[in-house]
Amino acid sequence: MHQTEMQNDILVYGSYGFTGNLTVDEFQRRGLSVTLAGRNEDKLKQQSEKTGLPYLVFELNTPELTTIISPFKTVLNCAGPFRYTSLRLAKACVNSGINYLNVTGEFAVIEQLSLLDKKAQQNGCVVLPGAGFDVxxxxxxxxxxxxxxxxxxxxxxxxxxxxxxxxxxxxxxxxxxxxxxxxxxxxxxxxxxxxxxxxxxxxxxxxxxxxxxxxxxxxxxxxxxxxxxxxxxxxxxxxxxxxxxxxxxxxxxxxxxxxxxxxxxxxxxxxxxxxxxxxxxxxxxxxxxxxxxxxxxxxxxxxxxAYTLTAQIAADAAIRVTADTVKPGFHTPSTAFGMNYIMxxxxxxxxxxxxxxxxxx
Ligand SMILES: NC(=O)c1ccc[n+]([C@@H]2O[C@H](COP(=O)([O-])OP(=O)(O)OC[C@H]3O[C@@H](n4cnc5c(N)ncnc54)[C@H](OP(=O)(O)O)[C@@H]3O)[C@@H](O)[C@H]2O)c1
The missing domain is CATH 3.30.360.10 (Dihydrodipicolinate Reductase; domain 2)
Incomplete structure (x- = not known):
């Protein structure tokens, strides 16, 4: 799948936070449209007016979560602390065969996500935490x-x-x-x-x-x-x-x-x-x-x-995963893209x- 076929396949949750904002800018610098998302409608509206990108407002505990994310191929979660945001969103993604990435540096979150490996393999999607300066x-x-x-x-x-x-x-x-x-x-x-x-x-x-x-x-x-x-x-x-x-x-x-x-x-x-x-x-x-x-x-x-690099890595990793270049399952950045990826x-x-x-x- 080429980047040109990828318009609006990626949902960025927590898009209006400091890191989310930088990451959305990086997607746009690469000519890619993504969908903004988070729980604060005012902030999303403002970001959407600035970027011209569509947005979705939802809390992570909504019973509609699976339906809301279903049109997307990949969800990139920039909403942290991830101990409060990661597992629910990741599970909803994996159950629907949607790729899930985040920019966490929290070891407990990486541990939780590693347990989704088998299900992600079965459902043909990728789980990739740590797609930022950490780790x-x-x-x-x-x-x-x-x-x-x-x-x-x-x-x-x-x-x-x-x-x-x-x-x-x-x-x-x-x-x-x-x-x-x-x-x-x-x-x-x-x-x-x-x-x-x-x-x-x-x-x-x-x-x-x-x-x-x-x-x-x-x-x-x-x-x-x-x-x-x-x-x-x-x-x-x-x-x-x-x-x-x-x-x-x-x-x-x-x-x-x-x-x-x-x-x-x-x-x-x-x-x-x-x-x-x-x-x-x-x-x-x-x-x-x-x-x-x-x-x-x-x-x-x-x-x-670190924050400039996080935005670059998060956008790049989400694009690569959406392009089906990574074997389904749980990954770290080096198992997904190789040890020379950072170079x-x-x-x-x-x-x-x-x-x-x-x-x-
Ligand atoms: N891997 C790395 O190297 C790296 C680099 C940068 C940041 N990070 C991590 O990324 C996270 C965000 O950092 P930041 O600087 O962007 O912080 P920030 O500016 O405070 O943004 C946090 C974002 O997460 C959302 N959020 C937080 N808790 C939420 C919840 N329970 N449900 C829904 N949305 C929630 C916030 O939305 P509201 O405004 O609505 O609360 C906001 O959009 C932190 O955990 C940070 O450690 C990691």
């Missing part, structure tokens, strides 16, 4: 690292966002924070204290403090590589790293009402997301080390700013790090 670039880099080091048993992934997170990302991180830390150990998701470990990582432009976070790759990288031990770290200024450690130690208190309500209201007062000029200047770095008992290899991926995006560079030197790959 597509890291997932491809990890698959590449495994290809270079097939015996690897452990992955340590460190993300440096290099820019401000959106309000929606902060809201999502906060809802994850309440649950505590998680790593993958011996193949199993294993609870740990929030920020239970930290490292100084040389991202080759700067040494940054990285603190452990419960992020999507502890699921996606496992489904992509079967490597049984996975930890994810986020670079942050030292003062935030110290706060994260304290929050980990006093998690029982910090997750309770007065403190969590204070954090939630602080998040709601933050800007919607990085401005265009911030996005144009920004860039992210992803560092991965894979090892077995005796040796290890490290790789670095440089990417454009097709402008501004992405991949390096193997050899004793302080970089070898571009």
């Amino acid at each position: 597509a670039p890291s997932d491809c880099l990890i698959a590449f690292a495994q290809n270079k080091f097939p015996g690897a048993r452990t992955i340590r992934l460190c993300l440096s966002l290099g820019g401000r997170p959106s309000r929606g990302t902060m809201r999502t991180s906060l809802s994850q924070f309440k649950e505590g830390g998680v790593i993958r150990s011996r193949g199993l998701l294993t609870p740990v204290r929030i920020a239970h470990k930290s490292y100084k990582i040389d991202f080759r432009d700067k040494v940054r403090t990285c603190v452990s976070i419960p992020w999507g790759d502890i699921s996606s990288a496992f489904y992509s590589t079967q490597i049984p031990n996975i930890e994810v770290y986020m670079a942050m200024p030292n003062r935030f790293a110290r706060l994260a450690k304290l929050a980990g130690l006093f998690h029982g208190i910090v997750k309770r009402k007065p403190f969590s309500s204070f954090l939630a209201s602080w998040v709601e007062r933050q800007p919607e997301g990085p401005s265009l000029s911030e996005r144009e200047k920004g860039g992210s770095r992803i560092y991965v080390t894979v090892n077995d008992i005796t040796s290890r290899k490290s790789f670095l991926l440089k990417t454009p700013e 097709k995006f402008k501004g992405v560079e991949r390096h193997e790090l050899v004793r302080g030197k970089r070898n571009r790959l």
